[in-house]
Amino acid sequence: MLKVYEATCTAPINIAVIKYWGKRDTKLNLPTNSSLSVTLSQDDLHTKTTCRAAPELKADKLWLNGKEEIIAQNKRLTNVINEMRAQRKKLEENDNSLPKIADYKLHICSANNFPTAAGLASSAAGFACLTFSLATLYQLKLDNVELSTIARTGSGSACRSLQGGYVAWEMGEKEDGSDSHAIQVASREHWPDMQAIILVVNDAKKKTSSTLGMQHTVATSPLIQHRIKHVVPKAMEDMKTAIQNKDFDSFAEITMRDSNSFHAVCADTFPPIYYMNDISRAVVNAVHDYNAAKAAMGSAQKYTVAYTFDAGPNAVLYVQKKDADNVLGVISRIFPAAEDKNIYSGFNFNDQEIDEVLAKMNTPIYPQMNAFKRIIATKVGDGPRVLANE
Numbered sequence: 391m392l393k394v395y396e397a398t399c400t401a402p403i404n405i406a407v408i409k410y411w412g413k414r415d416t417k418l419n420l421p422t423n424s425s426l427s428v429t430l431s432q433d434d435l436h437t438k439t440t441c442r443a444a445p446e447l448k449a450d451k452l453w454l455n456g457k458e459e460i461i462a463q464n465k466r467l468t469n470v471i472n473e474m475r476a477q478r479k480k481l482e483e484n485d486n487s488l489p490k491i492a493d494y495k496l497h498i499c500s501a502n503n504f505p506t507a508a509g510l511a512s513s514a515a516g517f518a519c520l521t522f523s524l525a526t527l528y529q530l531k532l533d534n535v536e537l538s539t540i541a542r543t544g545s546g547s548a549c550r551s552l553q554g555g556y557v558a559w560e561m562g563e564k565e566d567g568s569d570s571h572a573i574q575v576a577s578r579e580h581w582p583d584m585q586a587i588i589l590v591v592n593d594a595k596k597k598t599s600s601t602l603g604m605q606h607t608v609a610t611s612p613l614i615q616h617r618i619k620h621v622v623p624k625a626m627e628d629m630k631t632a633i634q635n636k637d638f639d640s641f642a643e644i645t646m647r648d649s650n651s652f653h654a655v656c657a658d659t660f661p662p663i664y665y666m667n668d669i670s671r672a673v674v675n676a677v678h679d680y681n682a683a684k685a686a687m688g689s690a691q692k693y694t695v696a697y698t699f700d701a702g703p704n705a706v707l708y709v710q711k712k713d714a715d716n717v718l719g720v721i722s723r724i725f726p727a728a729e730d731k732n733i734y735s736g737f738n739f740n741d742q743e744i745d746e747v748l749a750k751m752n753t754p755i756y757p758q759m760n761a762f763k764r765i766i767a768t769k770v771g772d773g774p775r776v777l778a779n780e
């Protein structure tokens with residue numbers, strides 16, 4: 391019987407603290423600025439992909455969360471699959487002992503372990519996982535930095551999900567994109583205390599996709615030129631230093647400022663793009679009030695918690711482990727849960743410590759019950775994993 395070749399891998403999501411927004415090449419997803427993200431734990435959120443190559447398969451096929459995607463109609467998928475197959479072909483041409491599997495058709499099955507409806511960016515984990523599992527199947531001798539340039543052609547932010555910990559996507563200069571890749575700034579172990587709380591905002595409104603949104607911004611916003619030239623380069627350097635030094639105050643301030651800068655260029659786009667909503671803005675105010683209250687209570691830190699928002703209303707809070715329970719506890723009071731559907735059940739809060747901080751804050755209670763659909767508490771994590779390879 392002819393052999394079936396198969397690999398199954400998982401890949402993490404990442405949330406940028408310095409945002410990618412703008413392309414200088416829309417086919418290769420080459421960005422107009424470098425960006426930096428934190429990879430989140432795959433124990434909580436991941437994409438899992440199985441790739442199979444076998445002689446009896448008649449056509450390349452791909453299923454995403456159980457639904458078939460027509461590969462030929464999806465340029466992002468063909469970019470990645472064609473390149474990975476070309477890489478395998480090159481290997482086979484140079485080594486006659488290798489089985490000729492590049493010519494076999496592929497069946498690919500990919501699923502997220504979190505609901506797509508949660509509004510979380512799943513394309514980063516998805517394209518990182520597709521690239522990594524094909525590299526595993528084809529036994530390519532490319533490292534994760536080289537693989538990141540291929541994942542990038544599927545979705546820009548995907549290149550950062552090939553590494554764990556703290557990851558910089560260096561924009562590069564070359565036209566072919568070969569130097570536009572993701573590099574690890576620091577591993578998870580370097581600063582393992584970093585936690586993320588994702589507040590999934592209840593919002594059914596349709597948003598402008600990142601791909602289209604950033605193209606409108608580049609075409610119409612004068613402010614983005616300032617961001618690209620004068621804001622991001624310094625923020626990248628300062629953020630790398632903050633991470634090296636495990637300096638949460640600097641990490642938090644750069645993160646919040648960059649989120650604000652990104653949403654400012656969205657507002658400067660013409661017509662403007664608004665991703666944040668009233669709930670998002672209430673979270674921003676609550677975080678600033680919380681930080682001020684803790685500082686007034688004698689905390690050695692200027693900032694205890696930082697927010698960041700991607701192309702949607704969901705808030706991602708970065709916080710160190712020691713502060714995570716209190717931050718979420720205070721959030722649970724400002725954004726109360728409905729009695730019949732408590733989104734905070736499962737967390738253990740210290741009411742007295744929460745009361746102490748709340749007494750120093752003047753933040754109004756948000757009027758809508760369950761302003762959040764879901765709360766995901768997670769932490770910094772590692773890069774993609776191989777689960778099976780035969």
Ligand code: DP6
Binds near residue numbers: 547
């Ligand atoms: C706001 O990577 O989704 O999340 O390259 O067109 O697929 P494409 O865009 P995408 O954009 C992500 C934008 C962001 C910021 C970030 O993750 O850096």
